[in-house]
Amino acid sequence: MSQSTDQSPERPAGRAVPTSADVARLAGVSRATVSYVLNNTSAVRISEPTRRRVREAAEELGYVPHAAARSLRAGHSRMVLLPTAHVPVGPLYSQFFNDFQWALRRLDYTVVQYGSVGMRAEEAARAWAELRPVAVVSLGEAELTAQGVEILKRSGARAVITLGTQNVEGTHALVMEQGRVGEVAATHLVETGRRRIGVVIPEEPGLDMFSGPRLEGARRAAEGTGATVVPLPLRYDEESARALAARWRDEDLDGVFAYNDEYAMLLMRALQDEGISVPEETAVIGADDLLLGRLLRPRLSTVAIDMVLGRELAELVDRAVREPDTAPLSRSLLDSRVVRRESS
Amino acid sequence: MSQSTDQSPERPAGRAVPTSADVARLAGVSRATVSYVLNNTSAVRISEPTRRRVREAAEELGYVPHAAARSLRAGHSRMVLLPTAHVPVGPLYSQFFNDFQWALRRLDYTVVQYGSVGMRAEEAARAWAELRPVAVVSLGEAELTAQGVEILKRSGARAVITLGTQNVEGTHALVMEQGRVGEVAATHLVETGRRRIGVVIPEEPGLDMFSGPRLEGARRAAEGTGATVVPLPLRYDEESARALAARWRDEDLDGVFAYNDEYAMLLMRALQDEGISVPEETAVIGADDLLLGRLLRPRLSTVAIDMVLGRELAELVDRAVREPDTAPLSRSLLDSRVVRRESS
DNA sequence: ACACAGTGCTCACACGTGTCACTGACACGT
DNA sequence: ACGTGTCAGTGACACGTGTGAGCACTGTGT
Structure with a gap:
């Protein structure tokens, strides 16, 4: 710099x-x-x-x-740091984050988002530590190494919390069960008689933290049922979808869980253009329950995801700050259920 | 509190x-x-x-x-504050904001987003001022009163910048010409022979700062051409769209600019369900050039919006900070062009 | 012998705030 | 007169950092 x-x-x-x-x-x-x-x-x-x-x-x-002088004197800052994700987040998370912020402010915390674009994990942790936040809540664990956590804690952070898919040493890891999303989707497809099930994996970077576990969840669901799961890489553009549809019959697929509704809509259109009928020949299911999915014909089936309330999470953070030595938090952050429409 | x-x-x-x-x-x-x-x-x-x-x-x-001690001693903080908007922003702005943050960091600024949910304008300004930011860049001017600006400047902010639709006393107002979006859309409809043109106004709160100017732009374009413009309030749900479509023929409309692609898709489906053919009976055009719009039949026409580069804006901010007494910045932040597909 | 410059480092203050310990002043009871 | 207690407020220090002024020492020129 x-x-x-x-x-x-x-x-x-x-x-x-x-x-x-x-x-x-x-x-x-x-x-x-x-x-x-x-x-x-x-x-x-x-x-x-x-x-x-x-x-x-x-x-x-x-x-x-002068906030700086005040927190210098006080020795702490009641500031909660939210590293801004470079993940393209949908309306679901936007809403959740808004609630979360509002609830934290109610508890008298100052919420600050701080980006780390173009920094290595440890470098970013050091930059965050300079602000002496009382807690760090990270969406995803990608930008936090064990060493980064150590830096933060040594600088006075009383709680480091990740909202991710796996545990990280030294943090309160709140697990978003992305696996469940894939699981309920695949279970639904299996129960409606599908045998060769595709799972769309976006090629866009930054989404692996969601797509990986969803694939795993689908695999779990298929296990022992005789159905097989096939990963399908896909870019979010028409050409990529067309190419995938073109080799659809060779793959002999009769059902697909398409990561989310946007990819599902893209793929369903390509399939139809290729002359593959939905849902007769292939069932399609997305996730997120977007309104737009209901506008297609056939209407898109989807996995609705109910996020935990921002207020609840804020209370968990507050407790972790007040009693930093209690056992790590544990809470399932989301719940998934199938909304069956016409495409499956 | x-x-x-x-x-x-x-x-x-x-x-x-x-x-x-x-x-x-x-x-x-x-x-x-x-x-x-x-x-x-x-x-x-x-x-x-x-x-x-x-x-x-x-x-x-x-x-x-310790950042607080450092900036206390230094007397300033090289911190740029971005009040987090309660506006539901699309992928367009997300991308732009990411670039912007990255560029500011390159210029050695610390970027902090700070929410103001549930605060009055002046109260929020005071909270921001406590952090002694060197600059404040606000998306939209809704949460900034002239008095708030005064508070910020008195607390040491060398530049207050709004990215909005109108000038605010004391700020560098960078105007996003939302009006142009409506203007090019309406011009396109008029030139293709439409005479009674609807303009969808979302009823969701927080979008007025965009929808108002777009309507005005459409009015400007229609002026003197013999075409008339009709504002159409619409909620983002199927029922509201159905109701609007049901009275479509009474309104005698033959073209509609639907605020953005999502509302356009919603409305187009409702029109088709009502038996109104697109584009023969009614032309539909949206905005934002979403990929999903290309999946419908007919493919959705749209207004593509080219945002200014985040890097450019970062340089403007930097200049405003270094030379606070120069004339207010002035720069058009976006450019609009019609992408004609099949729905118009 | 002295002035002078250069090197490598330290002293001490200032930034703006919160809070502990203390001080006058006054009232009251004996 | 004295001790005790309450009220309303003040003095001074500490928090962690950056930096101008200054200090001890060495070499170098006259």
Whole structure:
């Protein structure tokens, strides 16, 4: 990175940022009093007239406390860091993350998303550690090594939590059972008589953390039923889908779980263009229960995924912070159920 | 908010967070030397053996500098704050934001997203100001009042930038010409002979900042051509679409610009179910050029939107920070063009 | 012998905040 | 007069860092 140049960033002199000392001066009291008043400290008693004078002075100057100074003094920051994923997340996660943030703020945490694009895992961990967050909640475990966790904990983080598919040493690993998604999809296909079942694996990077476990789940479901599972790599474009459809009959497939509804729609169109009838010749099922899937003919069957509430997760985080030495959290983060429509 | 309780958050004593003083002690030098070495300060000369000893000591202790202390001393933070929008953003913006963040980091800024869910504008501005960001870049101007801008600037922010549809006093307002989207869509419909043109307005909250200007743009395009524009409120569900389609012939519409591809797909299906042929009886055009739109029959026409590069915007921000007194930035952030397929 | 410059490092302050320990002032009971 | 207690507030330190001023030492020129 470039060196911090710092070319005399003086403000225009007359407009210095007001501090609590300025407030104290204007109100004619000591700085300590200002601190007590503005923080509503209950242990010290300040008369009502003084309180008012302080508040008015703060208002007049437009005083805003300096978070860095505050947390420096306090020794901690009540800040929860969310490494921003480079994963392309759908509306499901957006909604979940919004709720989660809102709930954390209710618990008086400051939520900060901090990107790590183009950094190695350990480098990123160090950058996060500089902010001295009280907790780190990572979507996926890809950007966290055991060493990175160690760095974070040593820098004062009381909880490191991953929302992923596997456990990571030293973290509270909340497992999203992606495997269940593949499992219920495959089970549904098997129960409706399909025998050679394709599972679409997106070739787009960053999705492996979801697609891998879903494939495994499908395999588990097929085990011992006589059905076989065939992984099908697919890029999210028409040409790739056409190519896959062209060799469909050679593969002798009669059912497919297509990772999610978008890939399912793409593939179903290609199959139909190839003259393969859905669901008679091949059943298709997606995941996420997008509205758009209901607009196709046949209507797309799907796996609906119910995420845990953001509020619940926020409470788990809060507990992990308050009692860092308790056993690692354990909670299934999502639930899956088949929504059968017409394509399967 | 609840009071900060601070119930003796002592770490297990043996594991205190290491500071530069610890590093100095271990390396047998002064704290100043440590600072000089770890920051590669060129003005002071430190011998190579000493440098090595310091680096090794830092490594051994797992020392990570304390960002709060650093920026407290420095008086500024090179932190760019991105208020997280409560707007449901599509893949277009996700991509753009990723690029933008990456580019800012290249310029040695620290990018932090900070939510303001459930806060009033002024309250949120105050919370942001506590972090003393050097710049604030807001997607949309909804969560920024003139007063909020004043608070931020007074707290040391050298640039407040909005990516929106209108100017805000005191900010560098980068205008996304949403109007153009509606304009090119309507122009296209008019040129292909349509006379009564519907414009879908999503009823979902948070989208007004886009839908309003798009409607206005469509109106501009129709002006003086003899065509009329009819706003059509629509919720993103099948029932609402069915209801709209049911009164379609009464409205006597022969063309529709449907806000984006998702609403367009929803509406087109409802029209077809109602027995209205597309494009013969009614032309349909969306926006965003989603892949899924190409899967329908007829294939969906759309307005492709080319966003400005994240890197360019990052450079604008950098310039605004370095020279805060220059004229407000001005730059059109997006470009629109019609992609004609089969539905229009 | 002295001035002077260069090298390698340290001292001590400042940044803005929270809070512990303490101080006057006044009231009350004896 | 004295001890005790409450009220309303203040003084001073600590948090971790960056940096200008300065110090001890060595070499070099006159």
